[in-house]
Amino acid sequence: MQAAILTDTTKCIGCRQCVIACKRANNLEPDVPRRWALEDGLSARNWTSIEDRPDGKFVRKQCRHCLEPTCVSVCPVGALQKTSIGPVIYDGNKCMGCRYCMMACPYGIPRYDWDQTAPYVRKCILCYDRVKAGGQPACTEVCPTGATIFGDRSELLAIAHERVEKAPDTYIKKVWGEHEVGGTSVMYVSDTDLTFLTQGRELGNEPMPNRTKLAMNAVPFAFVGMATTMAGINWIIGRRMKLEREPEQASGRREDKNA
Template structure:
């Protein structure tokens, strides 16, 4: 099942519980940061429109694209769009080229610039955290192990039974389903976590049922070929600083258009070069032979 997050900005009161929960579940220092960085996967920002008299809190985080540019450009395939819906980064593969940061149309991936062994960091959709409850076993030193008996690591940290319990409680919602920490923490249901198709239908239904309360757009449903984070708003997304100039075509298609031609180019050019070589060297041979013949004739005459 592919998951998604729906953020209804009209419901958001700006309490910051989502951000605090995010920082807690990832063991980040709890600071009110308005910019995403390696230790802030989500931010909350107030957009005031004096003319309209509106105040809107805007959450920003990874959009978890359906066809992510970051994953397509990663030369070692460290970034992956999982079946779960989350776009994840694999510390064991990354070589630190930062092409993902350049390629991301939403400028989401951040880097541990000060680290000697830097990681690329961004919202994980609590991918590992949500699956932690499935692993109940603990080894004799008190660390949680998976089915194969290997210790589970999140961000390079081994998880103790206590850690697991606190993480599981932070990622379990009122219906006893696993969900992202931000959606669990949200007191007004402004951030919902669930099945992507269902949430998308819900978003469209909300616009249809209350056309006066929303601008008629589900941000994230079409941008760069669709994402797994949707936004609803009652003011234009452009005025809220969203990236609104994006194509509806998935970006990786642009490079794939070129890359898929490579085998043809290699074969054609290889044959062409071989042919040119054969013709030019053959011409040389013929000329040398003719010269030889001419010389022999000349010798006979004299």
């Protein structure tokens, strides 16, 4: 089972029941707008939000739980992990607060406890405990219109394609999250353009961690290569200097003999 969520923006009425349910389920304190918060409504205490789009549509924003997550690949201490059942979860006991995950996430999802003296990274964890126990996330449970539903990723993909094909006039012919950055567990079908979720840029279908793979794989070779080269150069130069010196010494010795 690959836990996944499918959000259908045509069905969302913007009631924000999912936002409230998320706060209850994860024990998140009330939040006030802060200097450090972004306009999208996500914060360390709001793990999901509804964005009011200028065209009157509502789009739910949350962690995409990528199949090959960027945050997991960049975390130097492995505080973020992709679980086998789908959710990307966070272990605050390992975290050292470098915030590389926040820089690297292509969707800009992780948020920080800026007001705390011992701050942690916060984001949606797809209600890992509930999903592991066989339940479903709080947000999909309360959605009154079925705009956001929970299920196995392959089944949800089938549903998504079916919806898009049945009503090609309503939907944009695309399932967001099917192939993007190697695929995500949180997917969208929509009647409005969702590229704003990535600041208007196309991310491509290649998983982000592939971009550092080459450089990281080269590390041992770079070290050994550099060290060997240096040792070699040192030996050659040393040898040359020795050879330059030897004839002098040799001739010097001969002179001595003559004397």
